Amino acid sequence: MRNVLLLLATSILGASSTVLLAQTPTPTSLDDTLQLNEVVVRGYATNRRLxxxxxxVGLLTRRDLNQxxxxxxxxxxLNTLPGVRADERSPGSYRLAIRGSAIRSPFGVRNIKTYWNELPLTDAGGNTPLNALDVRALGRIEVIKGPSGSLYGAxxxxxxxxxxxxxxxxKSSVEVSALGGSYGLYGNGISVQTGKNNSAISLNYNHLQSDGYRxxxxxxxxxxxxxxxFSVSPKRTISVLALYSDLHYQTPGGLTEAQFRxxxxxxxxxxxxxxxSAAQQAGIYQKVGYxxxxxxxxxxxxxxxxxxIFGSTTDFANPFITNYERRTDQxxxxRTVTQVRFPNAPLPATVTFGGEFLRTFTVDRNFGNRLGVADTIQTDExxxxxxxTLFAQAEVELPARFRLTAGLSRNNVSYDFTRFPTRAIGALPATLLARTFTPVWLPRVSxxxxxxxxxxxxxxxxxxxSAPSSQEVRPSAGGFNTTLNPERGTSYEVGIRGLAFNSKLRFDVAVYQFQLRETIVRRSDAAGAxxxxxxxxxxxxxxxxQLAYDFISPTATPTSLFSLLRFWNSLTLTNYRFKDYQQGTADLSNNRVPGVxxxxxxxxxxxxTRSGFYAHVTFQFxxxxPxxxxxxALSDPYQLLQATVGYRRSLGKNWGLDVYASGDNLLDRTYSLGYDLNAVGNRYFNAAPARNGLGGVRLSVKW
Structure with missing residues (x-):
């Protein structure tokens, strides 16, 4: 595979500049995800065109997220991006894998760093409360695929x-929205924005509830x-981000294939x-403040x-089949980032350097679960x-339209664990353990x-x-794993992207090989912990x-019926296999990594259309x-058809109306949107909703 990468790289970089060369396109809105000549990305602090x-880098704009x-x-x-796979085993229970498997995430989001305009959202234990964000308050997402430790840490x-x-x-605006649909789905929201007096303020409240399919x-x-x-002066800008999420979702639990059928x-x-699960009232109660x-x-x-700088708090409770966990995270x-540009140097360059520090204090107690009520304490930890992380990156303009980027970071991860005695007879005295992983240097060159x-x-x-997350060094039944080692690997990648046929055709192709050592995988004991x-x-x-073709682009003449008519495709091919993997007496080398x-x-x-009608049809396979x-054990082939139709128009000078209807699983397939990998008792399956629909309305006023 590495030889293929090198051959492709040599072919691409040695190609004639006339290959697939298209005319310079007319500038379009930044909201158009695939206008490569115009879209500017923030990844790796380049602030350059994609x-x-x-x-x-995968991009999602407001059209992708909210229309x-x-x-x-x-x-x-997220699932429209190649190399990205999001699961929702039950409503509100998110898992996310980027170029990898959800094998490390029985629940939650791990092994992925997340930021909101340089503010870290991922905690020091490597966990991201992705379900604390509401998509209706988001305007844009960039997904950087593959290791990015040179600037973003472990x-x-x-x-x-x-x-x-x-x-x-x-300008100022207010938007109110409401939606309703199958299985008791209901939601509403309000968004207030003002952009006056050198300030930009956005206040959003959103509610969502559902009875659930299962x-x-x-x-x-x-x-x-x-x-x-807030622009305090021409040189100084101060920004604030405040989030609060109150989430409760029930967890129905995995089924065997026979039960699922x-x-x-x-x-x-x-x-x-x-x-x-029902008798124990299994579920998650999660309150997050940031x-x-x-x-x-x-x-x-x-x-x-x-x-x-930031502070966060999480109040978490999880009545499970075998226990009842109560956890508080603080x-x-x-993070500080300094960028220095040298535009007039013999080789123009940009140098970026800085550091990041994260600390999370967790109090975690396990109790018995008596029909959804916390019973006798079992562990107190x-x-x-x-x-x-300390990091530095240099980006240098070279002759012949080449650009070299080299980055390096130093990463430290450590845990201090204390287990306190309980009132149980024969309880052990307090136990203090520490795990400090050897600091590592992570280079990146492109x-x-x-x-x-x-x-x-x-x-x-x-x-x-990737050091083990706090939920991995501390198993769900309690205790502290002192033998789990970090994952570490090297990624080789080549890619080509561009436009052709007068910018109607857009393409983005990447090939990679990632060699990972000490891969972390999940196991379950007999009780499911x-x-x-x-x-x-x-x-x-x-x-x-990614490949997209605009039959009619947003820059089409105003006389045409359509303002946009686009056919787009996303393809991911993978071959992920274990190497040198012995499980007991079984040699699993060359087996496929589950969940991919x-x-x-x-x-x-x-x-x-220019009259206000719009439609979006999406098919996934x-x-x-395994x-x-x-x-x-194998999953079922996955075929999902989704569609949204709507009508959006202005009402007078200041008012706007958007009415839409959406259908999900229109082929009415029985499928699982998220599997429990390596599940004890072969309970792999979590059924997603059958054919269902919803309708919604958005009403806005601007002045």
Whole structure:
């Protein structure tokens, strides 16, 4: 595979600049995700056009997040990006994998760094409360695929950069919305924005609830966010981000294949030794608060600094079949980034350097679960997680339209664990344990060449490092794992992107190989409690491609019926296999890594008319993939058809109306949107809703 990468890189970088060269396109809105000549990305602090960015970056704009799909969750939009897979085993229970498997995430989001305009959202324990964000308050998402430790610290999956809704300058607006649909779905929201007096403020409240498709799968979620930016002076900008989320969702539990075929709407039934999910009122109660402050200062046209600080708190409760967990997390941290530009040097360059520090203090107690009520205490533990990163990056303009980027970071991760005695007879005295992982240096080097204004190619070599998360060093049944080692690997990647046929055709293709050592995988004990082990090496090879064709582009003449008519495609091909993996007496070397589909294909049609009607159709296909390390159980092939139609128009000078209807699983397939990998008792399946629909309305006023 590495030889293929090198051959492709040589072919691309040695190609004639006339290959696929198209005319310079007419500038279009930044809201158009695939206008490569215009879209500017923030990844790796380049603030350059996507066409000039030497990395695989997926973009989602407000159209992708809040118009293409009616259901207000992040899952369907993220799944349109090649190399990205989001799961929702029950409403509100998110998992996310970027160029990898959800094998490390029985629940939650791990091994991925997330930021909101430089503010870290991922805690020091490596966990991201993705379900604390409401998609209706988001305006843009960038997904950096693959290791990005040179600038964003430890992690082998990728990095996500969130942004809020854009606030127009010198205008104010209010938008109210409501939706309702199948299985008791109901939601409403209000968004207030003002962009006057050198400030931009956005206040958003959103509510969502559903009875759920399965038994024991109801969800209720309330989100409140305040985003503000204030230009204190021509050189200084202060920003604030305040988030609060109150979420409760029930967890129906996994089913065996026989149970799934017989009644996919059922929750996990009782066994001879364990009660059912419904009897134990299994679910998650999660309250998250976050406050971050950002200070940006520009000394001059060449030097600027952004420094952020934040604090967070999480109140978490999880009545499970075998126990009842109560946890409180308190996090704090900061990040500073300084950028210096040398535009007049013999080789123009930009240098970026800084640091990041994260700390999370966790109090975690396990109790018995008596029909949804916390019973006798079983464990009483505290965990302190720390992460620190120092990083530097140089971007240099070379002759012949080449650009070299080289970055390096130093990463520290440590845990302090204390287990206190309980009142149980024979309880042990307090136990103090510590785990400090050896600091690592993570380099990244990339080389990009542009061919005219419309085609570019890049190659990159990057290293990834992912220490066990706090939920992995501390298994769900309690205790502290002192033998679990970090993952570490090297990624080789080449890519080409560009435009052709007068900018109607857009393409983005990347091929990579990621060699990972000490891969972390999940195990379950007889009661279903998870723990984690290292599984030797994995070899991860993949191809990611996006292709879109505008039959009518947003720049079409005003006399045409359509303002947009686009056919787009997303393809992911993977070959992820274990190497040197021994499980007991079984040699699992060369088995496929569970949870990764060898083929994922997503295609869609976007149509918008000048009279206000719009329609979006999306079809997803996943080839079957293994559900356990032994590859003895397989998923079903996945076929999902979704569609949204709507009408949007202005009412007079200041008012706007948007009415829409959306259908999900229109082929009425019985499928699982998220699997429990390596599940004890072969309970892999979590059924997603059958054919369902919803309708909604948005009413706005601007002045």
């Amino acid at each position: 066409l000039e960015t030497p990395a695989s 293409r799909f009616g259901i207000p969750t992040l899952v369907p939009a 992690g082998t999956g990728g990095t996500i950069l969130f942004s809020g809704l854009a606030v127009p300058a010198n 038994d024991q799968s109801a969800v209720v979620r309330d989100n409140l966010s305040l985003i503000g930016s 017989a009644n996919p709407r059922a929750s996990r039934p009782a066994t001879a030794t364990l009660p059912s 406050l971050g402050l950002s200070h940006e200062y520009k000394w001059n046209d060449r030097i600027q600094n952004t420094t952020v 996090g704090l941290g900061g 505290e965990l302190i997680a720390r992460q620190s 080389l990009l060449r542009t061919f005219g204004q419309n085609v570019s190619a890049f190659l990159s070599i990057s290293t990834g490092y 998870e723990f984690f082990v290292n599984a030797g090496r994995t070899d991860q090879q993949g191809l990611e491609a 589909a060898p083929t994922t294909y997503v295609t869609g049609l976007d149509a918008e 996943l080839k079957e993939f 559900l356990n390390d032994a590859n003895t």
